[in-house]
Amino acid sequence: MNRHFLSCVIFILGFIMVTATIIPRIDGNEFLKISIFFSSMCPGSKDFITRHLYPTYKGLRSKIVIEWVLYQEESNPIIPNDDHPKFYCEHGPKECDFNRYIACALHQRKGQDRDVNFINCVMLTFDFDKCLRELGYKRSQFQICIRNQGYSLLSYHMQKINRVKPKRLRYLPAVIYNDNDNENKDFLSLNKFLDTVCHQLKAPLPDECHKRRDILEHPLYVDEE
Template sequence: MHLKSFCFLSVLFVCELSPVLCKQDLVKVSLYYESLCPFCRQFVTQELYPGYKKIKDFLLIDLVPFGKANVTKIDGNWEFKCQHGPKECLGNKIQACVLTKSFQKDSKIGFVYCMMNSSDPGKISIAESCASNNGILWRDIVDCVQGTQGDDFLAHYGDVTNDLDPKLTYVPHILFNGIFNATLEDLARDNFFKTVCGLFNTKPDACN
């Protein structure tokens, strides 16, 4: 069976079992990820972002850059331990600052794509360049990145991640309309655009 046909039939099957996932005018996509995770970088750059560009007016994108990190508060300060080391913690913090502040949706998602598509998503100079390329002034986020505000933002994303049910055990971890479905996640990792197109009540023209 052709891959696209298999994807479509699989989505239909999921929709029959869990109708709340489907028949929506807007689809919310929640991605739980880490800045240096190679599979997360692949999904963002090759699946999520290209699909978003095609049907962005019909998607609500919720990005949560924390993943399998750990966070504790010691003497009033947040301390993070990330799966891929301190540089990943910095990369997560940089993205947390941009995602939490009131920039335009396109700017936020474009920034995350730029970072995840770069040679080093945990490097300040690359973050400055990605900010500039997406209409974000570095001065509007530098204090967040270098100070405690960014730690607070990242700790919040840690709370959001740790509150998941079922619990996160790997990344990337993908929810549709606030619900985890393993079949949809597997399909989305292979073909995000086709998978999400199957969840609309009325498909955007780009899906046809």
């Protein structure tokens, strides 16, 4: 992807489980799958996760399945005698390190609720020790993962990223629902996340949606297909 097109900003109109975590089957649209492409030090990612996703998650959790995809670019192939691939991140090497830490936390498979809480904690504080401690992650397992698996997990994220059209990820965060790429829904999600999700859920709707009955027939949420 051309780095020029990756602009980590908060849009005015408003990002996988990337490990082997088990995801519930989506039978009859019982669950809405939400793939979030984000990066640890991206201001837009922080805004979306802490101000839009996290505050509404508890009310929607029974109806959604979240895939987290950490965005970075592979800057060059693995070279002989090098111990890991090289990655490029918009906000520098520290962002790639933070992405690796988050990937290792996800890899511990603590479940969707704890993953959401952990990522929200990290995006708010960048205090990994505090977030690990408060959310019950074993630091010893975390350190082993960072040392032995961190870069391979980022490479796994890259496989997911490479399946998406490059122009689709010209900004972060990016949101894809049920693997169907609809950029209009993505834009709406950035600051109308609850509205966009509720419009796509099947009855019975969670109480969180019934608090906003007006959104379901709003012309903004009429599918283009």
